[in-house]
Amino acid sequence: MLRRPSHRQRDELRALASRQAAVAEIGRRALASDDLDDILRAAVETARSELRTDYASVLELTSDGRSLHVRATAGFPDDMLGGVLRADAEELSRIALDRDEPLSIGDFTEEPDFVPSAVQRELGVTSALVAPIGISGRHFGVLGVYAREPRPYEAEDVNFIRALASTIGLAAERSHHESRVRDSEARFRELADTTPALMWMTDPDAHVTFVNEGWLRFTGRTLGEELGDTFGLSAHPDDRTELLSRWRDAFRRREELRFEYRLMHAPTGAYRWVLEVATPRFADGVFAGYVGTTTDIHERRSMEEALRESEAGFRDLADSAPVMIWTTDTRGLVTFVNEGWMRFTGTTLAEELGSSWALGVHPEDVEQMLASWHESLDGLEIWEYEYRLMSHTGEYRWVVDRGVPRYEGGSFVGYVGAAVDIHERILMQQQLREVYEIEHTIAETLQRSLLPERLPEIEGLRLVPRYLPAGEAIGGDWYDALERMDGRVALIVGDVVGHGLRAAATMGQLRNAFRAYGLIESSPAEVMARVNRLVMSGEDAMATVLYIVLDRETGEVTYSAAGHPPPLVLAPDGAHFLEGGRSMPIGAADPAVFREATGVVPPGSTLLLYTDGLVERRGVPLEDSLERLAEAAGEAEDDLEKLCERVLGAVLPRRDPSDDVALLAVRLSAVSGRALRLSLPAEPESLALLRRRLERFLHAAGADELESYEIMLTVCEAAGNAIEHAYGPGDASFDVEAALVADELIASVRDSGQWRDRRGEHRGRGIKIIMGLMDDVSIESQNGGTLVTMRRRLAHARAA
């Protein structure tokens, strides 16, 4: 059926595209800029101009929820900006927040239940549309547009303001997180430079990118000498080989490294024992290198060595050492602590003997620490534990305590131990962890908000999506489905190259771009070309995308695969891939040629769209993976959810993909020529959908072109009556049923209103058509509604 859009529809499409572009632009700003006020200003200007209203504003909820802070305005008097309004006086905003959904008033004078606020009255506001920003429980505020004229706000207007509000919500959340990240980064740097500990960082290639003041003082080298491929350079020659091999090992596995070795101490010109603790760090979900802390443990090591030689020598050494030393008897009771220990705790020797030293341990740590200590004691093993110990100032400080069993003449005589203050190191690690967690949370939130929460209900199709993230990393995979004006459906899966915040943000932009161009352009290759141009003109980004346009009536597909693996068709006669339309990835070159190909997906079959992560295995040729996928999916399965589970189970048995995976299963319902049952909203816009459904059904029932047209027209005439007579606005609906009984087609339309007396010729024409085109028509009133039943014999009814 030929359906070319009219001028008005083109205008509507243009308006829709313009609004989508506007939302995408605000989204782009939200990702590019960290100036929230700037973003809000742009958003209210956009809302006001796209919805053609007089005023627009963003009101931010204050933390007590009682007031609204005017954060951005458009059209309002200048002095409103920055003001504070009482939340209970802004009735519309408050209700929108309470209900957590947009709210519109077409005309305040006709809605006695809603009172405009004082400001609104003063400015002559007659109609308004407001939407909450953020999610319930964590609302940021309200976005609203206000007009002096009464006007109805359409569903598209509501959708637009909702999209704009959710974009603002994202920006607000990002801004909030970023200020926290900035704060904690600043705290981290300050800490790094004031700490007495030694600190360093590397990039993902193991090149040193940062060492702190403490490190430079220790090694006596300059920053310039330390940066680059310098790891282990100042280590004792006897320790260096092992240090490097352990380091390479840990680095390869992204594991923590703990190693004791001797490091050149420049001020004394001697090597000192240090403990290196190096932890991998992940910025934004991606490995970013290592951060290391180096602790001087020379005294502890010397103690252990000295003790091996003589007890007396040990005590002398111990008391002059700047670390905290202790010894125990064979039962684990403390027999000695050195000066250093008592200086730290501010206690006397008598107070520390026996088992009373544990009194100074932080209540949250003491139980596990003692358990670990007794376990080591039982096995006469080396004991090491990090815990918080109360210092003489009353502050708990982190120490690492290590005890070694000692023997005299081959028999166990007790432990000797040393504790080192590692408070700064621990704090630093916590700060780092916090920084990474925040980054991760932002990326995750962003991705969640960008993936469709659920796909639209599309008549004649069943859609089941799956998304598996790759561990901690945030990916850039997405899926989408949308119904075009010409009745065809666009199906999209894509995979943005890279991980983390940037990939998630790019994914959001691409998803929007495909939605916008997908509505306007009918050719997949042209959609690809347009998105490619958009990507090439902007930031550095690349993505593989599969874009399919599907005709539900004929099963014809037109598709283009930009660097993307081929979709799988599971047809009644077997499985095959749609291998045409191969093109370059989006963002690879400009100009680029995008190819498209056509194919047929018969009714009742299933299309599997997926991203790379499902089929790409290191060392396995892609052909083998595809074959395996086809095999796994190939067995007949009625339930789509089960099919997805089975495919994932067979191809990714451990469910821990190294790359994220998006899977979209699409089933074309086999059209039944036996019966059709539909319930539609009682509004004129339902008629186009009803026609499409009836056409499919009548075709399957064996009606020829003329029969099909005339029956479709008749049923729609009856439906048109039901729509015109439906009660008020609101949720009225009507039901349509059609069935083939032997060679007779029986269709009925049931509504909840009364057919009025037909006034004028127009009404008479509708009933003339109904009566004239059907063999038999009955109209009954029942249960406060009307039931119209129509019958017509088909010349070549298809036997069911």
Added chain:
Amino acid sequence: MTAPVEIAVERHGGTLVAHVTGEVDMTNAGHVRDQVLDSVPNDALGLVIDLTECRYLDSAGIEVIFDLARRLRRRRQELRVVVPHGSPLTRVLELTEVATAAPIHETVDSALAG
């Protein structure tokens, strides 16, 4: 969703021909009528509505034809309708007696000649 329709108007001497492509139902009938009326100047001799590419026309669309005929008659302009032979619309136009308001032709040429 309003039904998709496109109207293209061309002039043949003193007569205008409006080609209606797509679907006409209660969601867009008013729009179709206004657009056609706007394109007919007062000095035109008549108007031909060409439904050759019209794939769907319900009673709201029929009403548009009657309405146009009425309005043009007042301006002493004549309305003709073109529906090709074998069109699924034929029977509907018969049932609603459109011919009583506007003569029906099978081609644009015949409508312009007649």
